[in-house]
Amino acid sequence: MGSLKGQNVVVVGGSRGVGRSIVEAALSEGATVLAIARGADALKELSWEASGVRTLAADATRDRFRTRAGTSSRPIGKWTSRRPSCSAGRRCAAG
Incomplete structure (x- = not known):
């Protein structure tokens, strides 16, 4: 992963497994x-163990998620999901 210093990264599914690994890698590269x-x-638990991460408890498959996630005043530089086949408004299959 290249330097992410100064970038804002959103990781959907970021509390465990691959998503958590992405969170930790992005933090180590200087991202918010x-x-x-x-x-x-x-x-x-993630916020206690990974210094500097911000968290949001939400279901990304629900329409109201976009409203809650969009309240940030800073533009998002990178989005990642551990379920890349998800599309807005549809339930996502585990993958």
């Missing part, structure tokens, strides 16, 4: 990271 996941407890 917002980790989004449904599990508030896992996000709380």
Whole structure:
């Protein structure tokens, strides 16, 4: 991964597994990271263990998610999801 210094990165599914690894890699490259996941407890644990990460407990498959995630005043430089086949408004299959 190249330098992400000064970039804003959003990781959907960022509290565990591959998503968490992406969060940690982006932080190590200097990015400001917002980790989004449904599990508030896992996000709380992530925020304790990964200094500087911001978290949002939300279901990215729901329409209201876009409103909650879009409240940031800073533009987003990178979006990543551990489920790349997801499309807005549809349930995503595990993958």
